[in-house]
Amino acid sequence: MKKRITLFALGSFFLIGNVMAMDNNSQNHTRHDVRPADNPAKMESRDHGARMDGGTFKQMVMVDGIHAEFQIMELAAMQMTDPEGRTHHIMASFLKNNEKVVEAVGKVKLIAPSGKEQLADLQDSGSGVFAANFTIDEPGKWGVICLFKDADGKHAAKFWYEHGAM
Numbered sequence: 345m346k347k348r349i350t351l352f353a354l355g356s357f358f359l360i361g362n363v364m365a366m367d368n369n370s371q372n373h374t375r376h377d378v379r380p381a382d383n384p385a386k387m388e389s390r391d392h393g394a395r396m397d398g399g400t401f402k403q404m405v406m407v408d409g410i411h412a413e414f415q416i417m418e419l420a421a422m423q424m425t426d427p428e429g430r431t432h433h434i435m436a437s438f439l440k441n442n443e444k445v446v447e448a449v450g451k452v453k454l455i456a457p458s459g460k461e462q463l464a465d466l467q468d469s470g471s472g473v474f475a476a477n478f479t480i481d482e483p484g485k486w487g488v489i490c491l492f493k494d495a496d497g498k499h500a501a502k503f504w505y506e507h508g509a510m
Contacts (some may be wrong), residue, residue: 346435354446359422359477362492378418390503394501398411399417399418399421400410400415400416400417401416401417401505401506402414403415403416403417403488403503403505405502405503407499407500407501408497408499409440409441410438410439410440410445410494410499411438411439411440412436412437412439412499412501413436413437413438413439413447414434414435414436414488414490414501414503415434415435415436416432416433416434416480416505417432417433417435418431418432418433419431419432419433419477426477428477430477430478430479431478431479431480431481432478432479433476433477434452434454434475434476434477434478434479434488435469435473435474436450436452436466436473436474436475436477436490436492436501437472437473437474438472438492438494440494440496444471444472445472445494446471446472447494447495448466448468448474448492448493448494449465449466449492449493449508450465450466450474450491450492450493451463451464451465451466451490451491451492452464452476452478452488452489452490452491453487453489453490453491454464454480454483454487454488455485455487455488455489456479456480456481456482456483456484456485456486457485457486458482462478462479464476464477464478466490467494474492480505480507481509482507483508484506484507485504485505485506485507486504486505486506486507487502487504488502488503488505489501489502490502490505
C-alpha cells in the first residue's frame with residue numbers, strides 16, 4: 345500500500361511539473377529582489393508566475409517548501425460589496441507536501457505605488473482558502489506581502505500586483 349501511495353505521489357508530482365513546464369505564463373522561476381516605492385524593506389521571493397485569467401490576477405509563489413497561490417479580484421466584478429467600501433478581494437491558498445494547508449493564520453500588507461500601506465488579517469473562508477479585502481485605488485505596481493503561520497512556523501510570500509493591467 346505504501347508503494348502505491350508513493351508511486352501515485354511521484355506520478356502526480358511529475359505530471360504537474362510537466363504541465364507547468366508547458367505553460368510559458370507560469371514558468372518564471374527567477375529570483376526577484378524588488379523594493380516598493382518609498383519602502384526600504386526588501387522583497388524577495390521565488391516567483392512561479394503571474395497571469396490574468398478572466399479578470400482575476402493570479403500569482404504563485406514558492407516559500408519554505410509551500411506552494412502559495414494568490415488571486416486578486418475586483419469585488420464589483422464578483423457582484424460583491426464591502427461594508428467599509430473596499431474595492432478588491434485577495435484570496436490565498438497554501439499547498440504543502442501535496443496537501444492543502446487548512447489551518448493557518450496570517451496578515452496581508454498592501455503597499456501602494458505612492459507608498460501608502462494597508463494591513464488586513466486573513467480570514468478563514470473554509471477548505472484551505474483565506475481572504476482579505478483592500479482598497480486598490482491607484483494605477484501602478486502594488487507590493488503584496490503575506491505573512492502566515494502554519495503548524496511548522498512562520499512564512500512570508502511577496503510579489504507585485506500591477507493594477508490597471510485587468
